[in-house]
Structures are given as structure tokens and as C-alpha cells.
Amino acid sequence: MSNAADLPKAEEEEEVTPDLQDLSDDSSDDEAAAGAEMDFLRNLFSSTLGLGSAEKVLDALTLEGVAQYIKSGKCKNIICMVGAGISTSAGIPDFRSPETGLYANLQKYNLPYPEAIFQIDYFKKHPEPFFTLAKELYPGQFKPTICHYFIKLLKNKGLLRRCYTQNIDTLERVAGLEKEDLIEAHGTFYTSHCVSFCCRKEYSLDWMKEKIFSDAIPKCEKCNSLVKPDIVFFGENLPARFFTSVKMDFPRCDLLIVMGTSLQVQPFAGLVGRVSKSCPRLLINMEKAGEADPMLGMLGFGGGMDFDSDKAYRDVAHISSCDDGCLALADLLGWKAELEALVKQEHAQIDSKDKKEQPGEAGGAAAKASSSSVKPEE
Numbered sequence: 001m002s003n004a005a006d007l008p009k010a011e012e013e014e015e016v017t018p019d020l021q022d023l024s025d026d027s028s029d030d031e032a033a034a035g036a037e038m039d040f041l042r043n044l045f046s047s048t049l050g051l052g053s054a055e056k057v058l059d060a061l062t063l064e065g066v067a068q069y070i071k072s073g074k075c076k077n078i079i080c081m082v083g084a085g086i087s088t089s090a091g092i093p094d095f096r097s098p099e100t101g102l103y104a105n106l107q108k109y110n111l112p113y114p115e116a117i118f119q120i121d122y123f124k125k126h127p128e129p130f131f132t133l134a135k136e137l138y139p140g141q142f143k144p145t146i147c148h149y150f151i152k153l154l155k156n157k158g159l160l161r162r163c164y165t166q167n168i169d170t171l172e173r174v175a176g177l178e179k180e181d182l183i184e185a186h187g188t189f190y191t192s193h194c195v196s197f198c199c200r201k202e203y204s205l206d207w208m209k210e211k212i213f214s215d216a217i218p219k220c221e222k223c224n225s226l227v228k229p230d231i232v233f234f235g236e237n238l239p240a241r242f243f244t245s246v247k248m249d250f251p252r253c254d255l256l257i258v259m260g261t262s263l264q265v266q267p268f269a270g271l272v273g274r275v276s277k278s279c280p281r282l283l284i285n286m287e288k289a290g291e292a293d294p295m296l297g298m299l300g301f302g303g304g305m306d307f308d309s310d311k312a313y314r315d316v317a318h319i320s321s322c323d324d325g326c327l328a329l330a331d332l333l334g335w336k337a338e339l340e341a342l343v344k345q346e347h348a349q350i351d352s353k354d355k356k357e358q359p360g361e362a363g364g365a366a367a368k369a370s371s372s373s374v375k376p377e378e
């Protein structure tokens with residue numbers, strides 16, 4: 001039971017009674033339905049209690065091994081965990097990172113420190129710098145990447161359990177994932193709310209866009225308080241749905257695909273330890289991430305990735321851009337042509353929509369803003 005302390009979890013998860021553990025030893029393969037339920041229970045116990053065997057599911061700890069597993073039909077619930085790295089090829093910088101140069105334009109606001117722009121208390125007093133940055137980074141100006149459409153393809157094939165994203169750029173939604181497919185752990189620009197607790201009136205993306213591009217500070221039409229996009233600022237809680245969905249999804253996960261994140265922001269990063277001990281985990285990223293800390297391991301807080309040790313049995317690191325990694329995996333799955341066709345078709349649709357919207361929009365402010373932000377090579 002040395003792994004029981006594996007998971008930094010909330011008290012309410014401890015409700016599993018010890019005598020139910022027996023179920024995990026019961027090998028009833030009689031009928032499919034019962035079997036599926038048992039699989040679920042096994043995963044649940046092994047992930048919440050640190051029980052269960054660490055079965056080796058992949059024949060090889062390579063992208064080929066992962067593809068073979070997906071093709072075997074045993075892998076029905078895939079969870080994707082994604083971060084800023086999946087949107088960089090869309091021209092979206094990691095906007096929380098002070099190194100991106102985005103903060104240079106904000107000097108006139110005399111921020112006490114760059115991150116203050118995302119501090120909820122600072123924002124309520126000084127909203128201007130945030131909205132200046134928002135205009136520059138406005139999400140609707142960008143197209144989803146190959147990686148976004150790969151996730152959509154997983155959905156189309158009935159394999160996607162959920163996509164957990166740290167990104168606020170809404171590109172998952174643009175790529176066709178729906179609200180129930182997505183956990184936007186750090187919130188989204190898609191909706192906005194009045195910051196007054198007594199009001200909380202909701203505003204649409206179009207409403208917010210109009211305000212941002214006309215350089216107006218968005219104010220509630222009902223109570224005149226500030227209106228803020230539903231992204232999670234420092235000092236704010238993650239959406240409640242994040243925590244409830246984690247409990248439902250991770251014990252059922254057959255394959256975890258982690259893309260474009262260095263797994264450094266909690267509680268998001270800790271999610272890799274919430275799948276069962278047998279669940280394979282594929283990382284597609286420019287560098288290895290999420291590896292177990294040997295010090296923490298000794299203290300019993302395991303759950304980190306193990307790509308290279310003698311004991312490695314389920315973690316695969318594919319070091320590449322997210323787009324290249326997804327293309328390579330799609331190729332091994334025999335989906336490459338389908339993925340490329342999907343990207344082409346969706347991008348063409350976005351282009352034709354942009355052309356229709358361009359003339360006469362918000363006094364030309366949007367057109368001006370997009371010409372300064374959109375990369376010419378697109």
C-alpha cells in the first residue's frame with residue numbers, strides 16, 4: 001500500500017470502502033457488459049487507492065506501440081491533455097509567459113510586474129492593460145492546427161473521452177469539439193461575465209470582440225460593472241467542472257495523450273497520475289516533461305512519467321512538434337489522408353467565412369487589428 005499516498009486528492013474521493021477492493025480480484029469475464037464494468041472498477045480502484053497491477057499494455061514504448069494499441073480495439077477512452085504548445089503553430093504565443101515579448105507593448109501602463117495583468121485584484125482596479133493585450137491576442141484571428149484536428153478526428157472515431165486544455169484561445173471549439181468534449185481548465189474567451197457577484201450577466205464572444213476592438217473597456221449593460229472573459233486569472237478558482245470531470249474521466253481512461261505542455265502548472269500537471277497504473281501515457285512535446293521526481297518518489301508521491309528507466313513500462317515520449325507528432329501517429333493509424341483532408345476542408349471554410357466578415361466590421365478596427373497580428377505566411 002505504499003502507493004496509497006500517490007494522489008494529491010480531495011477528501012470526498014476516499015468514500016471507496018476497503019471491502020470493495022475484493023472486486024478487483026474477481027475475474028468474471030462472462031459477459032461483455034460485466035467485463036466492461038469490472039474494467040472500470042479495476043481502474044477506479046487502482047487509480048484512487050494505488051492498487052491493482054501495473055500491467056504492460058503496450059508491446060513497445062514507441063509511437064508504433066501506441067498506434068498498435070489504438071488499432072487493437074482495446075483502447076476506447078482516450079483523454080487528451082493539451083497546453084500552449086499545440087497552438088504555437090497557429091501563431092499564438094504562450095501569453096502568460098513574460099519572455100514572449102508581448103509585454104513590451106504594456107510598458108506605458110507601468111505594471112508593477114508583468115503577471116499583474118492576470119491578477120484578478122489588479123484587473124478589477126486597472127483593466128486597461130489586460131484588454132490591450134486581449135486585442136493583440138484576439139483568438140478569432142487564428143486557425144486551429146493539425147493537432148487540434150487530430151483531436152477532432154479522435155472524437156469522430158468515437159475514441160475521445162475528453163480533451164483537457166490549459167489554453168484559452170478557443171481553438172478546440174473552432175476545430176469542432178463541443179462543450180461536453182472539453183474541459184477548459186484555465187477558462188475560455190468564448191463567454192464573458194459581469195464581475196459583480198450580484199449580477200454575473202453573461203456576454204457572448206461577439207459582444208466582447210466588439211468592445212475589445214473598439215478600445216472600450218467592457219462594462220455590464222445591467223449594472224455598469226466590469227465584464228471579464230471567463231479565463232481563469234491568478235487568484236481565481238478553476239472551473240468546478242474541472243474537478244468533477246477528472247473524477248469521472250481518469251479512472252476510465254485507456255490512453256492518455258499529453259501534448260504541448262511542460263506539465264508545470266498544478267493542478268493540471270498532477271492529472272497524469274490520476275489514470276490507472278496500467279494506462280499507457282503518450283507525451284508529444286518538444287522536450288520530455290512530467291517525469292517523476294526521485295525525491296518525491298521516495299516520499300511516496302509517485303505518478304510522474306517514466307520514459308527511460310529499467311522499470312519503464314507504459315510511458316512513451318515522442319519528441320517533436322505537436323503537429324508532426326499527430327501526423328506521424330495518424331500515419332501509423334492509417335488516418336493521415338483523412339486528417340489532412342479534414343484540415344484542408346476546415347481551413348478553407350474559415351477562410352471563406354473571414355472574407356465574408358471582413359468588410360464593414362466595427363469601423364474597420366478588427367481588420368486593422370488582424371492585419372497587424374496575423375502571420376503573413378498563413
Ligand SMILES: [Zn+2]
Nearest residue numbers: 194199220223
Ligand atoms: Zn452586471
